[in-house]
Amino acid sequence: MDRKEFRDLASPEEAREAIRSLSLEGGIDHVSLADARGRVLVARLDAELDVPGFDRASLDGYALRARDTFGADEADPAELELAGEVHAGEEPDVAVGEGEAVEISTGAVMPTGADAMVPVERTTAAGDSVQIRTSVAPGDNVMFAGADVAAGERALGPGTRITPRDIGLLSALGADDVPVRSKPKVGIVSTGDELVRPGEAVDSDRGEIYDVNSYTIAAGVEDAGGEAVLYPHAGDEQDEMERVLREAAAECDLVLSSGSTSASAVDVIYRVIEEQGELLLHGVGVKPGKPMLVGRLEDSAYVGLPGYPVSAMMVFRTFVAPAIREAAGLPETETATLEGRMARQERYDEGRLRLMPVGVVRDGDGETLVYPVDKGSGATTSLAEADGVVEVDPGTDYLETGESVTVSLFSPDVRPPTLLGVGEDDPTLSRLLDGLDNPRYLSVGSRPGLRRLREGVPDVAVVAGPTERDVDAEELGSWEREWGLLVKPGNPDRIDGLADLVDEDHRFVNRTTDSGLRSSVGAAVADLAEEREVERHAIVDSIVGFDLGLRAHESPARKVIADEADAGLGLRETADRLNLGFVSLGTQPVRVLANPDRLEKPGVEELEAALDDVANGR
């Protein structure tokens, strides 16, 4: 099938306009008071009754005629005849005549004839009469009918977002059927044979991965005031996909498709749009987000999001979420912004608006440093490590180090981290971080950690094993960890050390050169080479898999468990936790190095105190 051609990329403003032109608005829901919080009132609500509905005693005491108390005081009380009593929630069966008083409780109906009341504290009961030790004016201590809200009064305007305070007003009016705007119903269709729902098992050999977009976009839809409907994903089988798309279009105000990376999925979408809808726009000049589609699918609006999770979320947040908020009747979010300086130069010359996810960190002077967060377009985790977005104009070629930028935080309640650490991945460190207030840690490995510390972005770097060169840093603390070979339980291959890997035919799994463990195993290789008086590469070449480096400290262990390897580089702690055998090759220090300018930063001080506790065995 030939695809309709959109030769020029649309501008971001055209994309916003196209989405705005689709009507996402739902109808009216009638909800009970208990479900009204956060919803948006669809029409003005006028009071249909007076609140209170009667003249009401404000205190416990006596209802009476004010003129009977004139001149009364502590020294010369007025003595009134007790004519009866009225409690809250009952109809008075007594009237107040001249010289009479009626005992009344807070909230009770004022009896006929009474025009004021005196609180019990200013009275003395005396059998059939009561002494009133103060004088009152007509109306004193009485709340008149309608004084709070009067019938016919405008109570709440259309578009009011209902807060607990409005719930108070609605309940005072007895409203239990509140007309609110329906939440726009947003169908989420994710396609792709490789996608597996979280909770089920993935088969990595078949290239299966968990479906990230469906749940992430659904949460975004709900954040924006919509109702998310997840459709079962359809694989790449065309008939099935068409069926799911049509079902979603029939049931929802907006259909979002995402997740599929296959050309055939795009073909189905094109065909359904062409047969039963309209394509308004294909391709937008933003990065990420270029392949966005906007159109109509049968009676529903349709937006096709990019397949990669980070791209999908950035496009959703920038273009789709505002339209959902508007349809839901929610005010535009007051975007919380932060001014900061670029922590390093960032080149960019693609001529498209760039939505750049960034993290922020405060430097020693309390100034905000901004650094791009980018783990590659397939990454799912970048956004969890970012605080907000910097929009970079198409005309900008690069952002200079120190250049001032504005960060739109992902939401107003984003709290930038109190501590930014980078470096080695380590179980002791993970526990330490658990005790801190709001840390962020990027486990990039020891070598990249040191490099970044030198560049001045993070507060601390965590470095394991021998390091090549030093950096200007303050050591906050350190601990030792035992490292070696993780082998199958009981060590059935009887691997005793590195030499066995060289001399025998075991499959080994290494760590990447970024890891401090790789540095230590490199040093051990050098020692063995010296001992045997051979070249280092001769040792390395004899170890099957020495060049296969995995990034995380548990990954080699998992290869051993899966019987894809006989020995993996790792920690004793990992072996113990995963019930593997362990062949010790030594210990190495793990050092926490701080940027000297950041020692006074509360997050750094908090970490230092936690390290002291570790050192003292607490």
Next chain:
Amino acid sequence: MDRKEFRDLASPEEAREAIRSLSLEGGIDHVSLADARGRVLVARLDAELDVPGFDRASLDGYALRARDTFGADEADPAELELAGEVHAGEEPDVAVGEGEAVEISTGAVMPTGADAMVPVERTTAAGDSVQIRTSVAPGDNVMFAGADVAAGERALGPGTRITPRDIGLLSALGADDVPVRSKPKVGIVSTGDELVRPGEAVDSDRGEIYDVNSYTIAAGVEDAGGEAVLYPHAGDEQDEMERVLREAAAECDLVLSSGSTSASAVDVIYRVIEEQGELLLHGVGVKPGKPMLVGRLEDSAYVGLPGYPVSAMMVFRTFVAPAIREAAGLPETETATLEGRMARQERYDEGRLRLMPVGVVRDGDGETLVYPVDKGSGATTSLAEADGVVEVDPGTDYLETGESVTVSLFSPDVRPPTLLGVGEDDPTLSRLLDGLDNPRYLSVGSRPGLRRLREGVPDVAVVAGPTERDVDAEELGSWEREWGLLVKPGNPDRIDGLADLVDEDHRFVNRTTDSGLRSSVGAAVADLAEEREVERHAIVDSIVGFDLGLRAHESPARKVIADEADAGLGLRETADRLNLGFVSLGTQPVRVLANPDRLEKPGVEELEAALDDVANGR
């Protein structure tokens, strides 16, 4: 029963301390990913697998050995033999040997032997072979296993509040069973024979009112991250109340009682606490909120809130909500604050911390004016008319006009009104306000409206009928309204005008002297007195009910409908809408008068434009 005496009021800090000492924390919930948004992670979550779980092609194209492309370019492509294909979601059944390439789709598993891939755009298919028009390095266009998240890596820290971005990370890890903090379960027990649930009918003759506290506090509990449980209210019958209290205490982490104004309810609470709990504190030096109770009820925490809705909410917000947030694991709200100047003097000398609800309005210079909102302690609506709270120190005797104060907004998303109007209640006005962005209108009547305009707080006053003296104001617009007597449908009493009320024995219902309608009826009385050459009071005294003034424009009509009156003062529009008879007595102007300093204010300009539309019949 003797009540335990707490002679001195506790300080606000002691009250906070007492509530903090009660443990509100619930346990752990396991929720699915779809329900995890907004919840708080209870423990650290480490990655249990590599993401991706395999080396993954980042684009559609060809997997190959990088060294086979060395030197290739557009002019001199490398020709490789096509060895097969791999799609996303399937296990490769082919390996890549020297000089070979395998067609691969985005997201598919890299086949054995391949160490890089080339995107399809840089290739030319040629039957059994493919021309590669670029050279690549090992690793190009491949996302390696674990590059996104590596097994064993610390993914999310304990206490993380789960946002859509975190959902992305959780779904990438395949987590569908997320351990989160249970929401603290908060039981709400409201007591009082006079309380009726919204949605049911109130009998005002019996002094019944709608239960405001239950729903308002429940909404507040949910705003603070708790789960609210409403217990059926118990009336004042002691055994039943005790049963409900014990049931709530057995089922909840915290029990809040509120709503009852009766002494017997307090007695039951005292007894249950004494038998099965502990009273920590009775009475706090705050206004409102003095009668607050803090203690334990069986295994539950207990706080007794004041009975009046505004007091209950202020105490809840100040003392209870922060404890619920903490137990729910939510960070303290960053209280949004606003600096402003007091719009008028406010006296205060009770020696207790005062929590003063206030509204805010911007003056002509964009400065924030702050005015207290106080409709009396029984009022339920004050909070809906307020934007936040000013805390006034016990030592402060008064706040001076112009004095600078800090307003804590009720929530960070409170939007101060764009227009503050006061004055007459009118149906045309209500419709006008519906079209404005975010207006606030206090229908205090014409006379008080004029007075407040003179005091300089509101932007506009709406004044109906004749006014006694003028005020320095700009008339933005006006309309006429027809007023007269609202009578039963078909006018069975044949009331023709004011004279019939004087001469015959009909029951009349008037409006309060604040209303512009009252001014017009007063003028009509004066005319009749002149015509008959009698004193004005002779006319007034002859009209049954002339002195009975109701506050709102619909209230007299409702008295006629309820057959509590034969004629009521009102508008033709009201008569038409409520299907009543109408006896016209004339028309009166309704004028919108603006503070001359505020004419440039966007909200005032918006109102002026809307008035022009009315004048032009749009």
